[in-house]
Amino acid sequence: MTRGADTELVVVRVDRDRCIGSGMCALSAPDSLALGADGLAAPLADFADGGAELTDGLTEAVDCCPVEALTLHSARGGYRIDPAD
Template structure:
């Protein structure tokens, strides 16, 4: 899967890091970031829930080729 974070939309609510802490973190400014090596989600089933939990829809999840 591919994970995208629109940093222009992100408000730093942290819901992604709460929903999928093995994939998402917050950077030094408090905005969403992917943990190193987790750009593909690492098979974590909570990635899609993290995207749904984002209050401003800053996270997108797609399958390669779609």
């Protein structure tokens, strides 16, 4: 995959104290998030560390989390993207 200079790369952070394992995030963004063996949300591959491209499904996953356990951050700058502060 070729990434353009203007592509927004994001990492997903999961507040494991808040996550209740509803699975809404994994349904909305199955290429980005999954429920781990402990039943809690976990970012997949690049979304955990180096950053991957922001998708509509990922934004939807963050927005539909019933306990607001997910946040998106810029992989380059570290600032919070979604939900807005």
